[in-house]
Amino acid sequence: MKWDALEEEPCSLARTVAVIGDRWSLLVLRECFLRVRRFDDFQASLGITRHLLADRLKKLVRFGVLRKIPYREAPKRYEYILTQKGLDLYPIIMSIVHWGNVHMVDSRGRPMLHEHKSCKRMFDPVMVCSECGEPLAAKDVHVHPGPGARQSSPVHAKAQERAKSGRERA
Amino acid sequence: MKWDALEEEPCSLARTVAVIGDRWSLLVLRECFLRVRRFDDFQASLGITRHLLADRLKKLVRFGVLRKIPYREAPKRYEYILTQKGLDLYPIIMSIVHWGNVHMVDSRGRPMLHEHKSCKRMFDPVMVCSECGEPLAAKDVHVHPGPGARQSSPVHAKAQERAKSGRERA
DNA sequence: ACCATAAGTTCTATTATAGAACTGTCAATA
DNA sequence: TATTGACAGTTCTATAATAGAACTTATGGT
Numbered sequence: 173m174k175w176d177a178l179e180e181e182p183c184s185l186a187r188t189v190a191v192i193g194d195r196w197s198l199l200v201l202r203e204c205f206l207r208v209r210r211f212d213d214f215q216a217s218l219g220i221t222r223h224l225l226a227d228r229l230k231k232l233v234r235f236g237v238l239r240k241i242p243y244r245e246a247p248k249r250y251e252y253i254l255t256q257k258g259l260d261l262y263p264i265i266m267s268i269v270h271w272g273n274v275h276m277v278d279s280r281g282r283p284m285l286h287e288h289k290s291c292k293r294m295f296d297p298v299m300v301c302s303e304c305g306e307p308l309a310a311k312d313v314h315v316h317p318g319p320g321a322r323q324s325s326p327v328h329a330k331a332q333e334r335a336k337s338g339r340e341r342a
Numbered sequence: 343m344k345w346d347a348l349e350e351e352p353c354s355l356a357r358t359v360a361v362i363g364d365r366w367s368l369l370v371l372r373e374c375f376l377r378v379r380r381f382d383d384f385q386a387s388l389g390i391t392r393h394l395l396a397d398r399l400k401k402l403v404r405f406g407v408l409r410k411i412p413y414r415e416a417p418k419r420y421e422y423i424l425t426q427k428g429l430d431l432y433p434i435i436m437s438i439v440h441w442g443n444v445h446m447v448d449s450r451g452r453p454m455l456h457e458h459k460s461c462k463r464m465f466d467p468v469m470v471c472s473e474c475g476e477p478l479a480a481k482d483v484h485v486h487p488g489p490g491a492r493q494s495s496p497v498h499a500k501a502q503e504r505a506k507s508g509r510e511r512a
Numbered sequence: 513a514c515c516a517t518a519a520g521t522t523c524t525a526t527t528a529t530a531g532a533a534c535t536g537t538c539a540a541t542a
Numbered sequence: 543t544a545t546t547g548a549c550a551g552t553t554c555t556a557t558a559a560t561a562g563a564a565c566t567t568a569t570g571g572t
Contacts, residue, residue, distance in 0.1 A: 173561085175365075184443045184446060184447065185368065185438050185439045185442060186369065187442045187446035188438045188442035188445075189368050193364065195360075195364065206501065207498070208501045209505075211550050211551070213497045213500065213501060216497050217495055218343075220530095222531095222532095223552075224528090226550080247536075247537045248537095248550090249549065257445050259479070260441060260445065263437040267433040267437050268355050268358045270354075271358050272353075274430065276354060276357035277357075277490060280352075281489035282489065283352040283353050284491060285485070286484070286486075287485075288471045288474065288482060290476060294486075295471045296472040297433075297469045297470070299433040299469055300468050300469075301465045302465045304465075306460060306461070308458070309432060310375055310429055313458060313459065315455070316454070317455070318453055318454050319450055320447060327386050327387040330383065331378045331383060334379070335379075343530085381519050382518060391561055392519085392521085393562090394560065395520090396521080397559095417569060418568095419519070
């Protein structure tokens with residue numbers, strides 16, 4: 173599968189993966205949320221090759237996640253800043269960081285702590301239901317085809333079957 | 343930077359990216375949450391090459407995200423199922439799906455809808471503060487070095503400076 | 513004996529990435 | 543004036559990852 177094909181998939185996960193689903197894009201976005209905005213600063217803090225950095229920044233601008241703001245004329249120089257679409261990636265970044273905090277830290281503990289400005293406490297992000305406010309886990313959720321779905325996959329039908337009979341056996 | 347180097351970074355995002363930060367791993371995990379468990383089923387529903395699928399499954403098992411459960415002896419056959427560590431990836435998957443729902447859908451609408459079993463309503467995931475329960479955005483959060491941090495980067499210090507003076511100018 | 517199922521492995525061609533050097537423009541300094 | 547440094551890329555080559563197809567191994571059914 174090509175990258176371009178991902179964007180066309182009738183799946184919101186696949187389409188998002190087309191934007192952020194490679195290692196460097198996510199690391200570039202981390203830097204954006206840490207207020208890094210300039211080419212050489214990204215390069216210095218990430219150790220990414222200049223070639224790839226130019227490529228990823230271009231991609232993120234193309235998808236409307238970053239915007240180029242001129243900060244000096246002659247020679248033209250730009251800062252890369254997050255658009256609203258980019259700022260909306262924050263829950264993704266935070267849930268990735270949180271999973272790492274829980275499952276990937278070494279004995280020295282967390283590299284970074286987060287303080288909620290309004291309540292002034294160190295916190296972890298929690299994902300809740302928009303309707304009832306309860307915390308969410310995979311087993312609490314049913315999926316349904318939406319208006320943008322294509323016909324359901326035979327693989328998934330078969331998997332559902334097996335998952336069901338597996339539970340009956342158990 | 344090599345993939346192995348990512349795991350060693352003192353950054354929970356980088357370490358998580360080492361596990362799920364490539365396009366195929368995320369798509370494989372999507373299928374896991376849709377109850378797909380067998381090699382050929384993954385292959386059929388994703389169109390991933392068999393070579394890469396074997397590689398990614400091996401990686402996810404190595405990181406403890408998936409576990410191999412034998413379902414038939416002679417020839418040995420295994421199902422790949424999510425461990426608790428893997429199930430804990432659900433907030434990441436859901437926030438990715440939600441961002442796609444908001445920013446990447448075409449005119450036909452969402453490919454998939456989510457129903458919360460306990461409150462029986464269609465919902466969106468919302469990220470809130472574990473301490474006060476308020477919804478979180480990037481601007482509401484201060485970051486602090488934690489016990490596992492290394493000394494702060496000069497790039498970030500410089501970026502903070504510029505972000506501050508930028509606000510003063512504005 | 514023949515075919516199907518299942519889970520890989522092996523092969524070659526193409527594409528992406530790493531790492532380093534190079535380019536162009538301007539501002540500040542000697 | 544000549545030189546140096548900041549900045550944002552582009553270009554180059556060697557290496558690594560991926561796509562796509564065919565092949566392997568073991569078993570069960572007809």
